[in-house]
Amino acid sequence: MKITSILTSLTAAAVMTTTGVTFASAESTLDIVKKRGNLRCQVGQPSPGYYNLDSEGNWYGLDVSVCQAVAAAIFGDKTKLEIQSVSSQARFTALANGESDLLSRTATWTMTRDTQLGIDFLATNFYDGQGFTVRKDSGITSAMELKGAKVCVTTGTTTELNLTDFSRQNDLGIQAVTFEDYNVRDDTYLNGGCDAVTGDKSSMAGNISSFPVPGDHMILPETLSKEPLASAVRHGDSQWSDIVRWSIFALINAEELGITQANVDDMKANSKDPNVLRMLGAEGNLSDGLGLESDWAYNIIKAVGNYGEIYEAYMGHGPQGIGIDRAGSLNALWTDGGLMYSPPMR
Amino acid sequence: MAIIKATKTPARPEPLSETSVLGWLRKNLFSSAFNTVLTVFTIYVIYLTVSGVYVWGYADATFVAETRRECYGNSLTGACWAGVIDWLDNIFYGRYPRDELWRINFGGLLLAFWMAPLWIARAKGKVLVGASVVVFYPFLAGYLFSGGDKGLFMQVMVSGAIVAFVINMANAIVGILKQESIAQFIIKRLGQANKADKKQRNLLIGLVAVGFGAAYLWQSSWTVEFVTWTKWGGLFLTLVISGIGIASALPGGIILALGRRSKLPVLRVLSTGFIEIFRSVPLITVLFMATTMFPLFMREGFVLNNLVLVIIAVVLFNACYMAETVRAGLQAIPKGQAEGAHTIGLGYWGTMGLIIMPQALKHMIPNIVGSFIGLLKDTTLVSIIGLFDILGMLRSISKDVPWLGLHKEPLIFGAILFFIICFAMSKYSRHLEVKLSAGSNH
Known part of the structure; x- marks a missing residue:
């Protein structure tokens, strides 16, 4: 781990010094992507819900859908896409050095990353937060009751730091048991090696669903940290930022307007709502500033559906979903009390 | 009375405790x-x-x-x-399009057939067979696996490979049936056996040229669909990387080892420096450097094929290890051998190629095979830099929603696969040692 972390800082430093020179005379990213004929979209090593491989070798997941949405916005074809799976040590370097056009993976939007790594975070597509999983029969109902408990945690991430901070703030004396691989972490927990597991709530929900008896376990209500997972692009190409940002907003806006993959054709032809018509390119000139075709948003919805549909499919209760309830969470639409909010498209 | 009998007393049977299971x-x-x-x-x-x-x-x-x-x-x-x-398809072939899997299988079969004559005692021209595998097979397989439009160079190499393969097969069959090479067979059949060597050679070259023309015409009539390298994966990718690594590490290692023992100072310093630098850093560092740092020094937007970078890194890294193995083998050969070779008038290459190397390589087999097995297992490190080799695929099963958390079974399956491959390699090396040392008494 040490070598890789040194490498990460080394490469980040190298990127900082070279990007200025390298990208000064840059062609616009949109031109490069169009010329190449496909979008290079970076995800991570498979992570349930966000980006996974199925047994046929195809990528699927929430972040993969964002990649497909951007590809559809540019080319009108979601398959003109190359998914790059990059390890988390190299993720920002691979974006900054031009290998990837877009980073759509579980990267938390933090100030340091946004301001010091030569990249820009654009729009959050999932609000996560760290929490605890415990056995129901342990009688624990709040994280404050974890005094002196052994907690399993994966090492080398902010998760471990957050746990230590939380323990110190509340004087709990939590004993951290660290693991490199979360499968081993979960196995240890299941075999009684620790009293609780800590991790991002979304991924823990997915993991619980894979336990032998999911009903025996529960996630405690406390949230230790804010983890807004957002897409990012290289610093310095505003047009490209706009395209990615508004592609994500289009997904959210479509849900708000009630446009779905199934009814998008009908809506475009018959809707009376000017908001819908503007967005789908039936009237107005929304797409001019983006440098895309007027039906860009139509193509997105036609290809991947709206945000709510994507959420249900991969995060919710669809056949490939990991079963996280959306109602009442931060990921609900703002009209339902969540944080998913798109600026108006007009 | 005779104490010494003329006939040998028959041996008494072994006691029961020595022969029965219970005794044992x-x-x-x-x-x-x-x-x-x-x-x-x-x-x-x-x-x-x-x-x-x-x-x-x-x-x-x-x-x-x-x-x-x-x-x-x-x-x-x-x-x-x-x-x-x-997930078997993913484990073996990665994300390769499912309709095109036959290409990988066919490529593997082709290699097996191509190499088969090397193990058939009656087949002739083993050196040529080995050389043709190294020179032509990679291009044919490379095109078969990646597909797309063939450039002129690729067309020539693919045609060459087809001709070489056909000749090789015919040679093996003739060898098995008649125990002679295909060239001798054709010359005899055409009744040219008594003609001058030059005439025979021209005739054979003519035949090969005609075959090449036919192959060229035939291969230009078909292409296979393009498959980008990002879809390569699983055991297939592991074997491609380690196969290229194995095939090039030994020649590379020999060159580096000779360089390090050379009397020319520049060559010696360069070889030594190269070996020491690559041996002193972990493979994972070399891989990270190759895939994330290297593109930084390139012109913007110029994205190199990560697979090629990884293969280059693996080859260089292993050539350095191999160089030290080879050097150890060379060191073990007494100086008298080289001196003896000089006295009968052999130059540097003659001494190395005919006297020193054959003896040294024989001693090195266990070490070389050890390195090869190590290389095969080391290639699983590429899963860390985002290539879906066999380990990457095995680990992805536990992330696929229907199989969430399933991580022990895939790893055990992988361990069994690796054991089979590595054990086979090790067995073969034992066989090779025995075969090569059959003439000597150790």
């Missing part, structure tokens, strides 16, 4: 009270392990299911092999 048991397992306790204890431990593995891995295991939940429904404690079975 008594002698080896129950010779004392302590050994008896030890034996019983060990048998008990073996029983526990074997029965545990049997119950988990077979008796309670689920082989057919759609999801891991179904496996749990069947048994909460047994293995869930259904997930591994569902």
Whole structure:
């Protein structure tokens, strides 16, 4: 781990010094992507819900859908896409050095990353937060009751730091048991090696669903940290930022307007709502500033559906979903009390 | 009275304790009270392990299911092999398009047939066969696997490979039936056996040229669909990387080792520096440098094929290790051998190629095969930099929603696969050692 972390800082430093020179005379990213004929979209090593491989070798997941949405916005074809799976040590370097056009993976939007790594975070597509999983029969109902408990945690991430901070703030004396691989972490927990597991709530929900008896376990209500997972692009190409940002907003806006993959054709032809018509390119000139075709948003919805549909499919209760309830969470639409909010498209 | 008999007294039969199973048991397992306790204890431990593995891995295991939940429904404690079975295509071929899998299988078969004459005692021209594999096969296989439009160079190489393969097969068949090379056979058939060597050679070259023309025309009539390297994966990718690594590490290592022992100072310093630098850094660092740092120094937007970078890194890294193995082998050959070679008038290359190397390489076989096995296993490191080799695929199973959390079974399956491959390599190396040292008495 040490070598890789040194490498990460080394490469980040190298990127900082070279990007200025390298990208000064840059062609616009949109031109490069169009010329190449496909979008290079970076995800991570498979992570349930966000980006996974199925047994046929195809990528699927929430972040993969964002990649497909951007590809559809540019080319009108979601398959003109190359998914790059990059390890988390190299993720920002691979974006900054031009290998990837877009980073759509579980990267938390933090100030340091946004301001010091030569990249820009654009729009959050999932609000996560760290929490605890415990056995129901342990009688624990709040994280404050974890005094002196052994907690399993994966090492080398902010998760471990957050746990230590939380323990110190509340004087709990939590004993951290660290693991490199979360499968081993979960196995240890299941075999009684620790009293609780800590991790991002979304991924823990997915993991619980894979336990032998999911009903025996529960996630405690406390949230230790804010983890807004957002897409990012290289610093310095505003047009490209706009395209990615508004592609994500289009997904959210479509849900708000009630446009779905199934009814998008009908809506475009018959809707009376000017908001819908503007967005789908039936009237107005929304797409001019983006440098895309007027039906860009139509193509997105036609290809991947709206945000709510994507959420249900991969995060919710669809056949490939990991079963996280959306109602009442931060990921609900703002009209339902969540944080998913798109600026108006007009 | 004769004390010495004219005939040999027949040997008495061995005592029962030496020949019967019971005797063997008594002698080896129950010779004392302590050994008896030890034996019983060990048998008990073996029983526990074997029965545990049997119950988990077979008796309670689920082989057919759609999801891991179904496996749990069947048994909460047994293995869930259904997930591994569902993912077999991914494990072996990666994300390669499912309609095109025959290309990988065909490429593998081609290699097996191409190399087969090397193991057939009656086939002639083994050196040429080996050379043709190294020179032509990579291009044919490379085109077969990646596809797309053939450039002129590729067309020539593919045609060359087809001709070489056909000649090789014909040669093997003629060798098995008549125990002569294809060239001799054709010359005899055409009744040219008594003609001058030059005439025979021209005739053969003419035949090859005609064959090449035919192959060129034939291959230009078809192409295979383009498959980008990002879709390569699984065991296939592991074998491609380690295969290229193995094929080029030995020649590279020999060159570096000779360079390091050279009397030319520049060559020696360069070789030594190169070896020491690459040997002193971990492979994972080399891989990271190759895939993330290298593109920084390139012109913007210029994205190199990560696979090629990885292969170059693996080849260089292993050539350095191989160089030291080869050097050790060279060091073991007494100086008298080289001096003897010089006295009969051999130059540097003659001495190395005919006298020193053949002896040295024979000694090095165990080490070389050890490096090869190490290389094969090391290539799994590429899963860390985002290539989906066999380990990457095995680990992805536990992230696929239907099989969420299924991580033990895939890894055990991978371990078995690796064991089979590595054990076969090791067995073959033993066989090679025995065969090569058949003439000598050690």
